Amino acid sequence: MxxxxxxxxxxxxxxxxxDQIYPGKYVELTDKKEIxxxxxxxxxxxxxxxxxxxxIIVAGKNFGCGSSREHAxxxxxxxxxxxxxxxxxxxxxxxxxxxxxxxxxxxxxxLGKLKEGDDLQINLAAGKIYNKxxxxxxxxxxxxxxxxxxxxxxxxxxxxxxxx
Amino acid sequence: xxPIEKIxxxxxxxxxxxxxxxxxxxxxxVEINDLYLQVIDSFYEMNGSKVxxxxxxxxxxxxxxxxxxxxxxxxxxxxxxxxxxQSIKHxxxxxxxxxxxxxxxxxxxxxxxxxxxxxxxxxxxxxxxxFGTGVGATDAATILxxxxxxxxxxxxxxxxxxxxxxxGVMAKDIILHILGQLGSEGxxxxxxxxxxxxxKELSIDSRMVLCNMAVEIGAKTAYIHPDRKTIKYLEAMGxxxxxxxxxxxxxxxxxxxxxxxxxxxxxxxxxxxHSVDSVSDIKNIxxxxxxxxxxxxxxxxxxxxxxxxxxxxxxxKVKKGTRCIIIPASNxxxxxxxxxxxxxxxxxxxxxxxxxxxGACMGIHQGVICEDEVCVTTTNRNFPGRMGSTxxxxxxxxxxxxxxxxxxGYITDPREExxxx
Numbered sequence: 284m285x286x287x288x289x290x291x292x293x294x295x296x297x298x299x300x301x302d303q304i305y306p307g308k309y310v311e312l313t314d315k316k317e318i319x320x321x322x323x324x325x326x327x328x329x330x331x332x333x334x335x336x337x338x339i340i341v342a343g344k345n346f347g348c349g350s351s352r353e354h355a356x357x358x359x360x361x362x363x364x365x366x367x368x369x370x371x372x373x374x375x376x377x378x379x380x381x382x383x384x385x386x387x388x389x390x391x392x393x394l395g396k397l398k399e400g401d402d403l404q405i406n407l408a409a410g411k412i413y414n415k416x417x418x419x420x421x422x423x424x425x426x427x428x429x430x431x432x433x434x435x436x437x438x439x440x441x442x443x444x445x446x447x
Numbered sequence: 448x449x450p451i452e453k454i455x456x457x458x459x460x461x462x463x464x465x466x467x468x469x470x471x472x473x474x475x476x477v478e479i480n481d482l483y484l485q486v487i488d489s490f491y492e493m494n495g496s497k498v499x500x501x502x503x504x505x506x507x508x509x510x511x512x513x514x515x516x517x518x519x520x521x522x523x524x525x526x527x528x529x530x531x532x533q534s535i536k537h538x539x540x541x542x543x544x545x546x547x548x549x550x551x552x553x554x555x556x557x558x559x560x561x562x563x564x565x566x567x568x569x570x571x572x573x574x575x576x577x578f579g580t581g582v583g584a585t586d587a588a589t590i591l592x593x594x595x596x597x598x599x600x601x602x603x604x605x606x607x608x609x610x611x612x613x614x615g616v617m618a619k620d621i622i623l624h625i626l627g628q629l630g631s632e633g634x635x636x637x638x639x640x641x642x643x644x645x646x647k648e649l650s651i652d653s654r655m656v657l658c659n660m661a662v663e664i665g666a667k668t669a670y671i672h673p674d675r676k677t678i679k680y681l682e683a684m685g686x687x688x689x690x691x692x693x694x695x696x697x698x699x700x701x702x703x704x705x706x707x708x709x710x711x712x713x714x715x716x717x718x719x720x721h722s723v724d725s726v727s728d729i730k731n732i733x734x735x736x737x738x739x740x741x742x743x744x745x746x747x748x749x750x751x752x753x754x755x756x757x758x759x760x761x762x763x764k765v766k767k768g769t770r771c772i773i774i775p776a777s778n779x780x781x782x783x784x785x786x787x788x789x790x791x792x793x794x795x796x797x798x799x800x801x802x803x804x805x806g807a808c809m810g811i812h813q814g815v816i817c818e819d820e821v822c823v824t825t826t827n828r829n830f831p832g833r834m835g836s837t838x839x840x841x842x843x844x845x846x847x848x849x850x851x852x853x854x855x856g857y858i859t860d861p862r863e864e865x866x867x868x
Contacts (some may be wrong), residue, residue: 440585
């Protein structure tokens, strides 16, 4: 897992729930490419076409609230998004993201501090986010040891396969 | 310690646990529903071959009951094969109902257990004094592999509810009101214990409604301390209570936070689009025309809920231009409603009944809405697109309110109708 992640910021608001991230009618799908094609479709149709290849979602409070559907993480990860920074995360979504090796960084009050399209650099170990455009730093929360261990393996599947 | 902490401590083989501590717990029962073929895929990706204990695994086909598409039918078939190959003890097929109703009915839920499911509303089982929590597919796969799951011990908040419910007001109104006050982040990562005089008077069905929607406040789990009512219900479902160790709260235990609600003057509530915590008194919102009324789900499809609708609509008709769908939470509930004459009367009133299961709650089938439609429902979420089109409006209400809206064709406070007076 990369400790430093770079990407363009795509901004979303508060309470983005799993129905908006990945609508219920697509939950039967299992092919990763198909799942990726519906990323954020419930709130921003065609979002997948806005991605440049190095992308970071930045969102407000309670990102990923609602259902336990792991598809909500799969769709974001398979769409190529490198990390999510949010003011807070819902519990099940957070666990799912860690399990699948998608870095999820909590950073209070970040939404008001940057703009859509800003270039960000995240240092996962330090929990720091650098805005290349405004030259500002934002301090995010670090990860507890056991979560960092899972992330460093790239998710829980690798953690299991490689042995603890 | 609190009973929740005692449950986690026992499962983690520790003398005591502290909020914030990470513990690795033995899971008593893991349930997987038909949304998540991913569980099986992840299990094999992690080199799984045999599940740790096939008697502690439950599969429930409830979200696609019956399968509306080829893909969902394929997913269910793959799950059937897995259940057979692994000799998994419990499979609830498409005729049985919603996981959070069929599991207690089958006597699988009991106080002090750790029940994990691939469904966020697993908090429902707190109504039986169980530690019930929802997880994603890959977490469930790790349980299949090892029988364990890590948890962060939650802080516990107490919500004390006193007062007597007025006529026309149900448990759903209580939890909507609490949601409106605390907000959808009011208890993130925390556990909620519901207590108070009102709780004592509530039926088990009603207690399940409170615990079910605790997850919408962000809670990890919910808890209502088992009493005689709980024991009577569980014994009727075949649980051998004498063999169960029911943890008690230690004297001097201090909750992280305490809330007190008196619901004596609580009026019927409604959660407006597009957020579960946009709650207000029904009398304060615009009486919009209703296209569809939906009664069902793990939140509002039980016998008590169908009975409430029956009493409103008995001898009357659903308003022309408004559809009203009832999907019982289980076939046992359905049968009881048939035997009591509710189903016949409701069909004569113009109700559409459909197969027990999750139905339209998640916008998959059995009552999906299109753009510009208004749906009033006894389910649990109203985010954009929840029941179909992102441009449809979903309002969350109690069963009595839902039935009243079906009668008038508009969003209506049930107390306006004569039968309440």
